[in-house]
Amino acid sequence: MPEMREIAPNIYQLKVPLKLSEPFINVYIFRGETPTLMDTGTNTPGVFEMIQTALQRLGIKRLEQVIATHWHVDHAGAAHQFAKKGARILIGAKDYGEWKTFATGESFGIFREWARDEWEIPDGLVIEGMVKTYEKLRHMTSWPDQVEQIAPFQTLHAGNYALKAIPTPGHTMGHLAFFEEQQKMLFSGDILLPDQVAYPGIWLEEGKVTSGLPSQLKSLDTLEKLNALQYFPAHGEPQVNTNERCQESRAQILHQVQKYDPHISVYEGALRLRQGKANPVALFTQLHQVYGWKQVNEQLSKSVNILEENG
Ligand SMILES: [Zn+2]
Structure with missing residues (x-):
């Protein structure tokens, strides 16, 4: 049996192992009026069974809903298996399409374009290596037949608690953190982690390719204003040190933005971090980071120019 502990009355943290660069994901089980699972682990053998065993041990016969903090494979991957057992699946409105197009492979074409145009990756082999990695990840998720969208600031019942969905874009466009206002408990997903800063996503916004990093900075401001007493990543x-x-x-x-060199391509910047080694999995994360530094850097220099013009 994996590690499970009660982190607040009738809320349980279950550590589910992953076969990814992250060794574990915490899924949270809310027991009570509305039996709820927050995040699911990947769509890989043993994960669903492990969570089912935990639910049984807690005396939960029927899971009413699954809430995903975001669409990534370790967070929503196994959702369809719970859907088959009758649970509703809910995800942030802006992650709905991202998840669907990834799970069906539709987003892969645009990924190739972005890798070439935005990151300036010259070699077809490097891009194909990343697409292969992507393809492997795709098998760790599955699109359930029915998915409901969570609106910004919507309140959801989970167990005996009320959770407010806080839009916290950055790591993905539709990432949500969930805030329990009575006890000031924050379920932060990947937007606030104790040992690392999650890499920023990349998406299309108003027709423009956008790094999630500028939004990620704003999301940290949003979280700080909540004055949460505890966070559950x-x-x-x-x-306990949320702020x-x-x-x-x-x-x-x-x-990191300060150290960013705007004179080289995103690809070269990422390679520099890898000291020349191009491992597709690591490179993928580094490219997202450098692209984020580039966009934040551009925004900062734009605002400096405006200040100078007005001054
Ligand atoms: Zn994650």
Whole structure:
């Protein structure tokens, strides 16, 4: 039996192993009026069974709903198996399409374009290596027949609690954190993690290819305003220093932006981080990061110019 513990009355943290760069994901089980699972682990053998066993142990006969913090394979991958057992599946409105197009492979064409145009990856083999990695990941998720969309700031019942969906874009466009206002508990997904800053996503916004990093910085501001007393991340252990960690994460991002060299391509910047080695999995993350630094850097220099013009 995997590690499970009660982190608040009738809320349980279950550590589910992953076969990804992250060794575990925390899924949260809410027991009570509305039996709820937050995040699911991947669509890989054993994961669904492990969570089912935990539910049984907690005396939960029927899971009413699955809430995903975002669409990534470790968070929503196994959702369709719970859907088959009659649970409703809910995800942030802006992650709905991202998940669907990834699960069906539709987004792969646009990924090739972005890799060439935005990141300036010259070699077809490098892009194909990343697409292969993507293809492997695609098998760790599956699109359920029915998925409901969570609106920004919508309140959801989970167990005996009320959770407010807080839009926290950055890691994905539709990422949601969930806030329990009575006890000031924050379920932060991947937007606030104790030991790392999750890489920023990339998506299309108003027709423009957009890095998630500028939004990620704003999301940290949003979280800080909640004044949560505790946060429960998707990776790592529960923490009490929510606002401190928001500030630390922001400082870490801005420090990297400062070191960013705008004279080289995103691809070259990522290679420099890899010291020339191009492992497709690591490269994928690094490209997202460098692209994020580039866009934040552009925004910062634009605002400096405006200040100078007005001054
Ligand atoms: Zn994650």
